[in-house]
Amino acid sequence: MLVLGIESSCDETAAAVVEDGRRALSDVVSSQVAVHARYGGVVPEVASRQHLLSIVPVVEQALQKAEVTMDHIDAVAVTHGPGLVGALMVGVNAAKAIAYARKLPLIGVHHLEAHAYAAWLAYDDPGRDPGFPLVILIASGAHTDLIVMRGHGDYQLVGRTRDDASGEAFDKAARILGLGFPGGPAIQKSAGQRRGEKPMPRAWLHDSLDFSFSGLKTHLLHEAQARGIYPPGDAPADAEAVAQLAGAFQEAVVDVLATKAVQAVERHGARGLVLGGGVSANARLREECARRSPVPVLIPAPRLCTDNGSMVGAAGYYRYMRGIAHGASLDAAPSLAIA
Numbered sequence: 001m002l003v004l005g006i007e008s009s010c011d012e013t014a015a016a017v018v019e020d021g022r023r024a025l026s027d028v029v030s031s032q033v034a035v036h037a038r039y040g041g042v043v044p045e046v047a048s049r050q051h052l053l054s055i056v057p058v059v060e061q062a063l064q065k066a067e068v069t070m071d072h073i074d075a076v077a078v079t080h081g082p083g084l085v086g087a088l089m090v091g092v093n094a095a096k097a098i099a100y101a102r103k104l105p106l107i108g109v110h111h112l113e114a115h116a117y118a119a120w121l122a123y124d125d126p127g128r129d130p131g132f133p134l135v136i137l138i139a140s141g142a143h144t145d146l147i148v149m150r151g152h153g154d155y156q157l158v159g160r161t162r163d164d165a166s167g168e169a170f171d172k173a174a175r176i177l178g179l180g181f182p183g184g185p186a187i188q189k190s191a192g193q194r195r196g197e198k199p200m201p202r203a204w205l206h207d208s209l210d211f212s213f214s215g216l217k218t219h220l221l222h223e224a225q226a227r228g229i230y231p232p233g234d235a236p237a238d239a240e241a242v243a244q245l246a247g248a249f250q251e252a253v254v255d256v257l258a259t260k261a262v263q264a265v266e267r268h269g270a271r272g273l274v275l276g277g278g279v280s281a282n283a284r285l286r287e288e289c290a291r292r293s294p295v296p297v298l299i300p301a302p303r304l305c306t307d308n309g310s311m312v313g314a315a316g317y318y319r320y321m322r323g324i325a326h327g328a329s330l331d332a333a334p335s336l337a338i339a
C-alpha cells in the first residue's frame with residue numbers, strides 16, 4: 001500500500017511516498033529556515049505564504065523521486081494538528097483536493113503521533129521489538145511531551161511543558177547569545193565539548209513528569225547581561241564566554257529531558273524509549289538517553305526527527321489499517337490533543 005504523506009504544521013513543507021508504513025520511497029522537504037532566520041523565529045503569516053508557494057512542487061517531487069504517479073497512490077495522509085493554523089490549512093486543503101480528485105481515502109494525522117512513527121521507518125518493528133508499551137519523548141520547537149504508547153492508536157500523555165518547549169528555549173537562548181537561528185544546532189556547535197563547568201538551574205517540578213524551561217532561560221539572560229553579551233554591543237562578544245554559557249544551557253536542558261524520559265520509562269513499565277522531534281537530533285540528548293535508559297532507546301536519524309512527510313505517511317498507514325479515514329469535513333486543528 002502506498003500512502004502520500006503531507007506535512008505543513010510549521011515551517012517545513014514536506015511530502016513523501018511511504019510503502020506499507022515502513023519504507024519511504026521518497027522524502028522531500030522544503031525548509032523555510034533561511035526565510036525566518038532574519039526574524040530569529042518562525043513568523044506564522046510568512047510560513048503560510050511559503051507553504052502555498054511550495055506545496056505543489058514538493059508533492060510533485062515526492063512522486064517523481066518515488067518513481068510513481070498518482071495512479072499508484074492508495075491513500076493520502078496529512079498532518080491536521082497541532083501546529084500553526086494557517087500553515088496546517090495549506091497542507092490539509094492540498095490533501096483534501098488530491099483525495100477528492102483521485103477518489104482516495106483521506107487520513108488526518110496528529111503531528112506528535114507522526115513523530116512517534118518515525119521509529120517505524122528507522123527500525124524493524126518497534127511494536128514487536130522491543131514491544132509495547134513504549135515511552136515517546138517528543139522534543140521540538142513547539143512541543144516537549146512524554147507519551148506512553150501502549151499500542152497503535154493507544155496513547156497516554158504523561159508529561160508536557162508548562163511554558164516554553166525545549167526547542168523554543170534553544171531558539172531564545174541562541175538569540176540571547178547572538179548565535180542565530182535555528183537555536184538548537186547553533187547552541188550545540190558553540191558548546192562543542194563543554195559540559196557546563198558552571199551548572200545552570202534545573203526545574204524538576206517535584207515528582208511531576210512535566211517540563212519548564214522559562215526559569216532556565218531567564219537565568220541565561222541574567223548571566224549574558226552580567227558578562228556583557230546581551231544586549232549586543234559594538235564590540236563582538238567574548239566567544240569563550242558565549243561557548244561556556246551555551247554548554248551550560250545545553251547540559252541543563254538535556255539533563256532534564258533525559259532524566260524525566262527515564263523516569264517515565266520506569267514508572268510506566270515501558271519496554272523501549274523512542275525519541276522524536278527536532279531537538280532529539282541533539283547529539284548530547286541522544287548520548288545521555290542511550291547512556292541512562294534501562295531499556296532500548298530508538299532514535300531515528302536526524303532527518304527523520306525534524307518535520308517530514310514520511311513520518312506522516314507511516315502514521316497514516318497504521319491509522320488506515322485501524323479503519324480510520326476522514327472526508328471533506330477534515331479541518332486544521334491547531335490545538336489538537338493526542339489523548
